[in-house]
Amino acid sequence: MYSQSRADLHDISIDPEVIEFMDKRDSDFRICTSCGGPVLLPVRIKPPKKTDLLVKAGNHTIYVSIHQARFLNAIQMEMVPFFDEDSYGYDR
Template sequence: MSDLYTGTQVDAGAHSVFIDDDVIAYINKRNTNFRISTSCGGPVLLPVSYKPAKPTDITLKAGDHLIYISMYQARYIDHIHMDMIPYHLESMIEGST
C-alpha cells in the first residue's frame, strides 16, 4: 500500500497516480473506501458497498480511507478526479449537506 500526501502523486506499482484533493475530501466525507472499476463509459469510482474490492486490486491510501483499483484499470489510471464519480452518487452527497 502506498502513502498519500494530499495533492501529490502516489506510487501505484509501475507508475504514479495523482489523486485530486476534492476526491480525497469526498471520500472522507462519505467515510468509506472506494474502488475504481471498469464500466462501459470508462473507469468509475464507486464505494466498496457498490463494488467490493478484489484480492487482485492495487491499493492506494486516500486521506483516511483506501482506493482500490482494478488490475485491469491500474495500468491506465494516472489521475483520479471527480469526473470518475457517477452523477447520482455526487448528487446524493450534495443533497445530504
C-alpha cells in the same frame, strides 16, 4: 492479499476533491471498469477484489482494478458517476 507492489501506483495523482468526497462519506472506494470508462464507486456498492491494487487517499483506501491500473494517471471527480446519494444510504 491485495497488492501494493506496482511502483507506478505511487505516481497516481489524486485530486483533493476526491479525498474530500471520500472523507465526507467515510468510506473506501474502488475504481472499476464501466462501459464509459473507469468509475469510482464506494466499496459498499462495488466491493474490492483480491486482485485489486491499493492506493492511499487521506485516511481511506482506493482499490484499483488491475484492468484499470495500467491506464490510470490521475483519480478525479469526473470518475464519480452522478446519482442521488440518498438512494444509496448517503443521507449524512
